[in-house]
Amino acid sequence: MSPPSDxxxxxxxxxxxxxxxxxxxxxxxxxxxxxxxxVAFRYLGDEAEARDVVQDVFVTLLxxxxxxxxxxxxxxxxxxxxxxxxxxxxxKAGFRGGARDAGDAALLEVQGDPGGSPDAALxxxxxxxxxxxxxxxxxxxxxxxxxxxxxxxxxxxxxxxxLETSVSSVESLLFRAxxxxxxxxxxx
Amino acid sequence: MRCSRSRRLLDRxxxxxxxxxxxxxxxxxxxxxxxxxxxxxxLARAWExxxxxxxxxxxxxxxxxxxxxxxxxxxxWPWLRWPLHVRRLAAAGALAGLAIxxxxxxxxxxxxxxxxxxxxxxEAIAIAEGFGDLPFGAPTPGVLLGRAGHGETP
Numbered sequence: 001m002s003p004p005s006d007x008x009x010x011x012x013x014x015x016x017x018x019x020x021x022x023x024x025x026x027x028x029x030x031x032x033x034x035x036x037x038x039v040a041f042r043y044l045g046d047e048a049e050a051r052d053v054v055q056d057v058f059v060t061l062l063x064x065x066x067x068x069x070x071x072x073x074x075x076x077x078x079x080x081x082x083x084x085x086x087x088x089x090x091x092k093a094g095f096r097g098g099a100r101d102a103g104d105a106a107l108l109e110v111q112g113d114p115g116g117s118p119d120a121a122l123x124x125x126x127x128x129x130x131x132x133x134x135x136x137x138x139x140x141x142x143x144x145x146x147x148x149x150x151x152x153x154x155x156x157x158x159x160x161x162x163l164e165t166s167v168s169s170v171e172s173l174l175f176r177a178x179x180x181x182x183x184x185x186x187x188x
Numbered sequence: 189m190r191c192s193r194s195r196r197l198l199d200r201x202x203x204x205x206x207x208x209x210x211x212x213x214x215x216x217x218x219x220x221x222x223x224x225x226x227x228x229x230x231l232a233r234a235w236e237x238x239x240x241x242x243x244x245x246x247x248x249x250x251x252x253x254x255x256x257x258x259x260x261x262x263x264x265w266p267w268l269r270w271p272l273h274v275r276r277l278a279a280a281g282a283l284a285g286l287a288i289x290x291x292x293x294x295x296x297x298x299x300x301x302x303x304x305x306x307x308x309x310x311e312a313i314a315i316a317e318g319f320g321d322l323p324f325g326a327p328t329p330g331v332l333l334g335r336a337g338h339g340e341t342p
Contacts, residue, residue, distance in 0.1 A: 018272040022258070026251055033247040041244035055250055059257045063268050128240045135241060149203065150238050156205070175199050182227075182234040 010074035017061055018068070028074070029058050035152065036082050042147050043086040045132060053085045079148065079162035087140045134184035142177035145170055189217040194224045198231055 010031070016024035033054055040050035060081065061068060068077045135143060141163060148154045148162060159170045197214045200206045206214065218225050262268045267275060 020269060020271045022255070025254075029251060029254065033250070037247040038243045042241055047244055050244060051248055051250055054247075055254050055257060058254050059261070062258055063261050124240070127237070128242060131237055131240045132242075135238070146238070150235065151241075151243075156203070171199065174203075175196065178199060178202075178231055178234065181238065182230040185234045185237050186230060187233075 007073045007075070014061070014068050014074050014077075020062070022062065025058060025062050028061070032075070032078055033058075036078060039079075039082055039147060039152060040086055042135070042151060043144060044089060045136060049089060053082065053089065056085055057081050076158065076161050079152075079154065079158065080164065083144050083148075083162045086144065090140050131185065134181050137184065138177055138180055141165075142173045142180070145173040146177040146181070149174060189213050191217075191221060191224055194218070194221065195227060198224075198228050202231060202235060 010028065013024045013028050017028065036054045036057060037050055040053040041047060044050050044053070057078065068074070135146070138146065144163060145159055148159045154162070156167045156170045160167045163170065163173075194214060194217045197206060197210055201211065201214060218228060267278070270278070
């Protein structure tokens with residue numbers, strides 16, 4: 001979940017960025033990099049691609065400040081740009097998300113736990129890989145909607161803003177995504 | 189309540205968006221409908237297992253990379269260093285300049301200053317002097333006298 005922040009303070013920071021203030025940009029980056037990286041990684045399944053998306057987002061904020069409207073919450077803009085970048089990358093011909101990165105990360109997490117047994121680590125890695133494959137199989141917008149809902153706990157309205165669509169469309173995306181995941185993750 | 193309606197409400201229940209009245213109606217339907225109970229359990233299990241999806245290794249300290257990318261872009265396009273309000277003024281000025289230039293050029297073209305000089309051909313002068321204005325207009329230069337008719341050496 002994203003750390004709590006003061007929306008008004010963030011808008012002031014974004015306005016300073018529009019004036020070319022790089023220190024303000026760094027503050028916003030430090031506040032939001034974790035959440036942006038998290039969403040991008042879960043969407044793309046590739047650490048390097050996710051880092052590239054996050055870098056892209058903050059470079060854009062300084063070089064194209066007109067893209068951010070001071071009337072909106074900064075987090076609204078951030079989710080929209082992160083979602084757009086991820087959806088565009090997925091749409092590129094030949095791009096394939098890396099289940100290997102996800103599997104490696106799962107193994108690292110369990111290996112980091114001295115109390116975990118090797119069997120438990122392997123089981124967890126297999127389960128995580130299965131979940132990864134199920135998420136990767138979702139169409140782009142369903143995938144983004146489910147990730148923003150499940151992990152960032154965004155409301156339907158916030159997801160609609162991020163995906164530049166309506167609330168009813170978000171409900172439909174989540175409905176279809178959940179059914180697809182339920183089918184893919186059903187007990188064998 | 190029909191099962192199709194119940195399945196829709198299951199999602200809202202998962203998201204905590206179910207009004208109390210709908211929650212009560214859903215609960216009553218689930219009590220008597222095993223397929224919907226199975227569907228609910230399936231959704232809840234998938235939602236829980238989704239939590240296994242890794243968040244990755246955590247954020248990297250990429251600020252130096254971001255700063256380097258910004259520096260590279262501003263070196264290539266120096267106007268990116270300008271604050272937003274200055275860029276907007278510059279863009280407005282450039283658009284105004286283009287509009288004024290377009291109006292001036294259009295005015296000049298309309299006055300024919302850029303068009304070719306349309307001096308009457310020798311045939312036209314000769315026919316006008318001999319016959320006056322013709323109903324079909326002046327002849328095409330060169331039709332009667334060839335290229336010599338309008339000053340060119342043959």
